[in-house]
Every structure is written in structure tokens, then in C-alpha cells.
Amino acid sequence: MRIFTKEELIGQWSNEIFRVTLQENDKIEFLNFDITNELMFGDYIIFDNFLILKYNFNKHSFSKTFKIIDLKFNLKLLDYSDNVGKEIELKRTYYEKGLLKQINFNEFDGTIEEIKKELNINTFHFNTAKDKRGNDTNFFRHWDNENRIAVVIKKDFLNELKKDNDIFLTAEKSIRIGQLGYYYNILLKKYDDYEYGKSPFDLRSVYDDYYYNNIHNDYYGFD
Incomplete structure (x- = not known):
């Protein structure tokens, strides 16, 4: 079993019972949905694949110890505090900017x-992008949730590429924020020596204001 790093675990995780947010400065926020729906604050320590949460609530201190079993799409833990051997699975519910894979x-x-x-x-799996009102636009999107990458292309340009995939x-790349956190937005555009070397105008306004002004940052159906 590999050792998981602190950077992999930073962010928000939750299931139907509780939500825990691990922050960069070793601080946590813990919310138990069954008891109070109020936030508890504290600290956490990661040691040899054990995650130790220490939090305070109503002047009382609590501590939970979990063994980290697996971390890919979800975080799987083995509870060593109240119920020995009880497996708990948490889903990533918010992606911090520092969690993005480097591009x-x-x-x-x-x-x-x-x-x-x-x-x-x-392979790019393109689906029609929606605007803020949920209407189809003239853009396609590919969405990779594991790596938090969206690839966007105009429909007519994609049709050109289908006929000639050697087009330059x-x-x-830009970084955006959706309902579940940060992601990369990769806009595919036809290469233009003038636009990218000599144009005094902002690249986005030269290309297409409609996309940046009217399409919602969140990924309907993907995020």
C-alpha cells in the first residue's frame, strides 16, 4: 500500500453522514449531519497512512483515527475510533486549486x-455545451472529472478537424471554478500567426465574446 500525501487529501470530502474539509494549514472543519448540522473545528495529522482528526465542539474535544485504504475517485477509510474495522467511503465534493494536475x-x-x-x-468525448439557461450553444465540451479538465471547441471548427486532423x-488554458471547485478550461482554436503574434486585441475578444460572456462556468451534466 502506497503512502498518501497531504496534498492528495486537502479539500472537502463527504458522505450521507458527515462532511470533512482538510485545509492546507492542518486545520479541519467537520460537520455531522445526523447530530447538529453545526460545524466543528480542529486539527488533523497524517502519519503513515493514518488520518487523525482532533476537533472541538461545545467546549468538548473529540478525536477520530482512520486508516487510509484507498484514494482514487473516492476516499476509503477504516475507522479505528468508535467502530473498529468499519469502512467509510467519502466522495470528493470540492476541488481546491492546488489539487489540479499540473499542465x-x-x-x-x-x-x-x-x-x-x-x-x-x-480520446475526446464531446457533448454540446449549454448556456446559463440550459440551451444548446455552438460549442462542444469534453469533460474529464478525474483530472478536472474541460476541453472546449466550436462545432464548426470540430467539423473541419474531422475532415483534416493535421490542421494546426x-x-x-485557463483555470475556472464550478460548483465542485476548480478545473482547467482548455479552449481549442484554429492557429493564426497574426492573432497570436501581432494582434493588439485581447485573444478572447478576438475569438468569440459569446462563449466567455454567456456560457456558465459550471458544467451542466458533467460537474
Whole structure:
């Protein structure tokens, strides 16, 4: 069993019973839905795959010890405090900016296959993007929840790429925040020497104001 790092665990986790938020400064927020629905605050320690929570509520101190079993999409723990051997599973409910996988470019120029390789994505699964009112737009989105990456492309440009996947294009990276936290937004655009080398205008206004002004940051149906 590998040792899980503090950076992997920072953020918010919850199930139907409680929610725990592990913060960067070793502080926690703990909310038990069954008892009070009030927040309890305290500290946490990670030691050899054991997560020790120490929190205070109504002038009383509580402590829970969990063994970390697995961490991929969800966090699985073995409760060593009240119920020895009881397995608890928590889902990631909010993604902090520091949890994002590192993408080492702000803009990347290349073919569609080179961009997929750079993002470590084998296949783009595009779905129609919605605006704030839930209406279809003229954009497609690919959504990778595990790595918190959204890839966005105009429908007519995607049709061009289907006919010629050697077209040179630019992937433009930005960081956004949705209902579940931060994610990368990768906008695929046709490469233009003038636009990217000499244009005095803001790239987003040159390309398409409609997308940035009218499409909601949250990913309907994905996030």
C-alpha cells in the first residue's frame, strides 16, 4: 500500500453522514449531519497512512483515527475510533486549486493528436455545451472529472478537424471554478500567426465574446 500525501487529501470530502474539509494549514472543519448540522473545528495529522482528526465542539474535544485504504475517485477509510474495522467511503465534493494536475503550458500549438498527447487524453468525448439557461450553444465540451479538465471547441471548427486532423491549432488554458471547485478550461482554436503574434486585441475578444460572456462556468451534466 502506497503512502498518501497531504496534498492528495486537502479539500472537502463527504458522505450521507458527515462532511470533512482538510485545509492546507492542518486545520479541519467537520460537520455531522445526523447530530447538529453545526460545524466543528480542529486539527488533523497524517502519519503513515493514518488520518487523525482532533476537533472541538461545545467546549468538548473529540478525536477520530482512520486508516487510509484507498484514494482514487473516492476516499476509503477504516475507522479505528468508535467502530473498529468499519469502512467509510467519502466522495470528493470540492476541488481546491492546488489539487489540479499540473499542465505545463498556457498556450500550446500543434495538431489535435499532439494536443491530446500533451493533455494525456486518448480520446475526446464531446457533448454540446449549454448556456446559463440550459440551451444548446455552438460549442462542444469534453469533460474529464478525474483530472478536472474541460476541453472546449466550436462545432464548426470540430467539423473541419474531422475532415483534416493535421490542421494546426492552439490550446488555450485557463483555470475556472464550478460548483465542485476548480478545473482547467482548455479552449481549442484554429492557429493564426497574426492573432497570436501581432494582434493588439485581447485573444478572447478576438475569438468569440459569446462563449466567455454567456456560457456558465459550471458544467451542466458533467460537474
